Amino acid sequence: MIKPICPWIQPIYSENYEQQKFLEIIFFRKLFLHNKFLWSLSYPFHIGVYLFILWSILHIISVHLMHLEIEAIFYAAVSLILFFGSLLLLYRLFTSLEESINLVIILSITTLGILAEGFLLFIFHLIIFSFLLFIFLTKLSHFLLFFGKVKKSFKVNFEKWNAPHIRYDR
């Protein structure tokens, strides 16, 4: 007599899920594998956003420890990446109005950022920071999908639907 195994105690999905999620967030793995052209446009933009967030954190934590010149160079570099990234993405995704407006705003802020010097940096930082809060309300908040889980609760409501077979009593 052979005893069958019990697969329901084994995980159904891949074990390296967290690792894959990390690859997706940092390197855009799926886009790289399946759509290299868009990856080459989208990656500079997103890496610019990531660097900007990193810069903001550094700025908040150690604003007095860093030299203003180093900060300015870092900011200029990030702005440049963001500038080209958003310009390229704008060229690719101009069909959607909402995305286009968001990208134009990022583009204009980064353009000003590249031109900005000294004390003005802080003001621009504030503008971009407030904008980052604003994009939570738009489609550009799609990064949230990697952190939140869509909860599916299996409920069906008989009262809400009208087809004859719904009330077919079995």
Next chain:
Amino acid sequence: MIDEYRAVDEEIPNFELKKLFDREANWLAVPLEVSLKYCTNCKTCDKACHIYLSSKKEIYKPTYRAKILKKLKKQNKNSNLIELAYRCNLCMRCKLFCPLSLENGLIAREIRKFFSQEFGIAPKALHEGTVKQLNTGYHTGLSVDGFKNIVKFMEEDIAERFGIEVKIPVDKKRAEILLINNAGDFFSRIECIESFVVIFEKAGLDWTLSSKGDAVNYGLWYDDFQYLRIVERHLEIARELDVEKIVVGECGHAHKALIPVESEIKRESYLPLLWKLVKELELDPEKNNFPVTLHDPCNIVRKLGIVEPQRKILKKVCSKFIEMNPNGIYNYCCGGGGGLAVIDSMRDFRIKVSTKMKFEQIMNALKNFPKKYVCAPCSNCKRVISEISEEIVCVGVVDLVANALIFD
């Protein structure tokens, strides 16, 4: 008219899509909204969809349906929305390619659901199938007496083919395993069930068949209520017979319908069980000495993640196993998924559009051989793949295992 094919005969009334997005009415409203809202229009899914790849028509793009649905959300006008929903195999390959893992297949399924649950509009083959299954237990309308006759025939056929006497257990109480299979196999591919019988008897398992129902669940493709009623019926059969667990046989949709649902009754796919048996049984791979390639059914492989057992089995029971490209979770759908295999009016669509990529894949994998043996662990896929060309011979995993068995 979106194209020359027709899945639904009824006239579509004017509708309001509000209910589809009402969280009280629709338990999938949130993922549906997310899929519609966050699509960045990157078009990566175009490269994943076998229907679009083989036809290059704008209307078959995975994102096209979403685009129309978004427009209708505001306008509420009559359209060919339902026909668009039946141009999708629900294979979810687009989800695998999407950088944000959005579900365009789900959008198609939800549109089907809306029309079925609100107006009772669905392809006749699907709805009649579920109604027959709820009334008789079988989507083909098979009666209990008919089932018992088939079982008798199988016993005689097994004695003739394999030279062994078996008594097939039917409705045996408190057995360890309840095997449920597609009822279509009882008519058109009886050798598949016979192979299960031979393997289980050879391994000495404590198992049973049920005369009260088959594994198919058409509700999965178009209606939550029919889907849940059939699932409940399957579980009820297992409760009545007081079996330890349900083993789902060669039917991909039955896997997807029954296995992920929450219940106190244990359920498993036949593939891991078969791999366990294959490791312990005496087998001769030289009996299957023809080149054979493996098709990965979307429901079993991509949606449930059962990738390795069937490969291990084939390596053990076939002397010339050749992989298709792409394979595993990246496989192409056979072209009959999402109910298209059973809708007769969509036969032309299957032959001209949806099976094209699968045909190319099979031809590439076995280009040097005159007869193309394809192993498909799903009865739906077997039916569609054998329809593609006369060169193709479609077999199941259990058929190959039973063929390789050594009898004393």
